[in-house]
Amino acid sequence: MNFQQVYTEDYYRIRAYEDSNLWQHFALMAHAIQRHLGPQVTLDVGCARGYFVQAMRACGIQSYGMDISSYALANCADGMRNYLRQADANEGLPFFNASFDVVTCMECLEHLTNPRGAIAEMARVLRRSGYVAASSPKLSVWHWAFNLVFGQAEVHPSELSLAEWRRLFAEQGFTYVGDYAVDWDIADELHRMTVGRTYKMVPCTSVGQAMNRLGALGRWLRVWLNVKVWQSEHMLFRLERRVV
Numbered sequence: 001m002n003f004q005q006v007y008t009e010d011y012y013r014i015r016a017y018e019d020s021n022l023w024q025h026f027a028l029m030a031h032a033i034q035r036h037l038g039p040q041v042t043l044d045v046g047c048a049r050g051y052f053v054q055a056m057r058a059c060g061i062q063s064y065g066m067d068i069s070s071y072a073l074a075n076c077a078d079g080m081r082n083y084l085r086q087a088d089a090n091e092g093l094p095f096f097n098a099s100f101d102v103v104t105c106m107e108c109l110e111h112l113t114n115p116r117g118a119i120a121e122m123a124r125v126l127r128r129s130g131y132v133a134a135s136s137p138k139l140s141v142w143h144w145a146f147n148l149v150f151g152q153a154e155v156h157p158s159e160l161s162l163a164e165w166r167r168l169f170a171e172q173g174f175t176y177v178g179d180y181a182v183d184w185d186i187a188d189e190l191h192r193m194t195v196g197r198t199y200k201m202v203p204c205t206s207v208g209q210a211m212n213r214l215g216a217l218g219r220w221l222r223v224w225l226n227v228k229v230w231q232s233e234h235m236l237f238r239l240e241r242r243v244v
Helices: 009-014 019-037 051-058 070-074 115-125 141-150 162-171 187-200 206-213 216-229
Strands: 041-045 062-067 084-086 100-106 126-137 174-178 232-239
Touching: 009 070, 019 051, 019 100, 019 126, 019 187, 041 051, 041 115, 051 062, 070 084, 100 115, 115 126, 115 162, 126 162, 141 216, 162 174, 162 232, 187 216, 187 232, 206 216
Parallel strands: 041 062, 041 100, 062 084, 100 126
Antiparallel strands: 126 232, 174 232
């Protein structure tokens, strides 16, 4: 797959990936990470346009990001270009060993063709007892039904269950801490923000487009179904040992 032909302006436009839609979400996450994990230096894998890095830096955290998309990095958040690197997480993370206290990977794991290798790299660049906070689509009955009807998204080669993610992280010396959204008491707020952003998204399927044409009720149903299908698994892992 030619990722530069996938993660283009259209990709981000359809998903309403703008600062006005994401700033509150990432600011909430940044403050929660600061309060509960207290990192000094963090890395966001799959940072896209760098809004999460921007939110972390606004909290006084030295944050850096990396992404494969040349479009996203060329159109990154204001003032963030010097803190972002272009790289393919499937092939490695371009940072020194034990450089970070926390690695975040939000809605990116499912996009990886080599998640095992990427997780090993996360362990390498993390300091001992560091954390990975990651989110990925939950394999609910709603998601299974969507894939049955429309097929699994080509850009999601690694849609895995929580048990499978836990196994891959455990192979690299991580222990599963829990659902950070629930444990940090931000699940309801994250859900509210997801609903608001989903309302602004451009429907990608003929079904979604037809729902939009039905008026307010149709749009509400489209948003409700999208949120049910694409609800996230919020996972926090701690590095207990480095696998050699």
